[in-house]
Amino acid sequence: xxxxxxxxxxxxxxxxxxxxxxxxxxxxxxxxxxxxxxxxxxxxxxxxxxxxxxxxxxxxxxxxxxxxxxxxxxxxxxxxxxx
Numbered sequence: 001x002x003x004x005x006x007x008x009x010x011x012x013x014x015x016x017x018x019x020x021x022x023x024x025x026x027x028x029x030x031x032x033x034x035x036x037x038x039x040x041x042x043x044x045x046x047x048x049x050x051x052x053x054x055x056x057x058x059x060x061x062x063x064x065x066x067x068x069x070x071x072x073x074x075x076x077x078x079x080x081x082x083x
Contacts, residue, residue, distance in 0.1 A: 015039070 012035070016027040020038060030038070048056075 012039075 013027070016022045016030070016035075016038070017024065022030075
């Protein structure tokens with residue numbers, strides 16, 4: 001089993017619903033950038049690129065053939081040249 005750090009949902013929910021007093025609907029509609037702004041962090045979330053997408057796909061593979069069926073055959077292709 002690989003070592004995976006889980007997202008601290010309990011702490012973030014306590015902060016959003018308790019400290020900020022957001023309604024559940026307002027909390028779940030927040031974007032990651034808005035959440036970062038509320039948390040007071042200056043770091044911007046990392047942008048997902050084709051290589052990082054491939055790494056995530058390797059960590060969390062779909063069932064055989066599911067990617068091509070749901071997302072098209074070129075999902076794994078590198079389009080960094082603009083095509």
